[in-house]
Amino acid sequence: MKYDLHMHTHYSRCSNLKPQTILKLAKKRRLDGIAITDHHEIKGALEVKKLNNGKDFEVIIGEEISTNYGDVLVYYLNKKIDAIDFYEAVDEAKKQGALIVIAHPFRTTLVHNHKFQLPLEKVKNKIDAVECFNARTLPGDNKKADNAADKLSIAKTAGSDSHFFFEIGTAHTIFDGSLRKALKTKKTRIEGTIMFGAFGGALSYLRKIIY
Template identity: 50%
Template sequence: HVHSCYSSCSNLKPKTILKIARRLELDGIAITDHNTIKGGLAVKKENKEKGFEVIVGEEISTNRGEVIGLYLNEEIEKGTDFFEAIDLIKHRGGLVVIPHPFSFGLIRKSVSSLNAVRSKIDAIECFNGRCFFPWENSKAKKLAEKFNIACTAGSDAHFWFELGNCITMFEKKFSLIEAIRKKKTFVAGTIKCAYLGRGLSLIVKVYQNFFKNGKGID
């Protein structure tokens, strides 16, 4: 998953995202800004390349941590109850992805909470590029295996050098939706930019909130 300048902790503009994605020869990208789909819509509108998929998504801040909704056409409000957010994503035809469930320094999802909605979860992010420690991703992978749920990878990119650090792969005969539902995805990536990326995000967020009249979007 990727953040654009519509998240207050990122400076990635739609044109920049698409330019780098093409350079990396990616087949698609999921834009999941914090609590808004505006970034995804902007990147999708900017995309002119036939065959390149821009997935409109949102990383929703709930009372039990973050939840990603993919293929959304309507925003889900920040602070929505964890279980309600998942129901809203499903009701609106989206995919439910649990990002970085064991990420150090963030609100973690309890395994019991995830177990209660395991039948509604489409994928668990088993490789996140901003996890500080390898065990955070390995635990997420083990959880996906335990729940018999598909794995995805997310660079969690907020800056140009993070784009493409983690990728979700699947056979060309499948769409992403089909690959996730059939549990036919493979993940790969690196966490080498985690510290730098998170540090810069904090700087950008402070700048957005205090020097640009709070116009950044959480």
């Protein structure tokens, strides 16, 4: 299976992606599944899921929560999580049986610091994986996440962090069977390119200023 586990719809201010565009491109780019992870919103994810009628393609309802300690991705939600406190958000996610992944834990950008503020060692028992490849994150920062996951024996995910059409499918989490089981047994592989990420990041920045 080849999933892209991080993408945004126009329900995130920094993206212009329509649910039907995402679904069409993800299938065209030969993915087997995607997770829609809007900032503090699941409306876009619900719309994409509703549009999907292929039995061999999975749409995961996710959310990217900007907690007090940094960005967290949650997968398989039934209901939006409102908590901003990291520990509260984790509790809410667990109550829903959702998976919890720390997003781009070492990301640095020119504009702001997106690093996760707690040591991964401290939260390792509360989470299911760490995003070790994010297509909008510098190679060195991704590498740090990858090394930390190896050292602490944490499962890995990859995601494009798509906000525009050209970014969809630029990162893959590869596994056999179900994502849940693959993360539990730490049997995922990751791959991707950051070739389109910097351009996408600049466009998101402009979009946020304009809208």
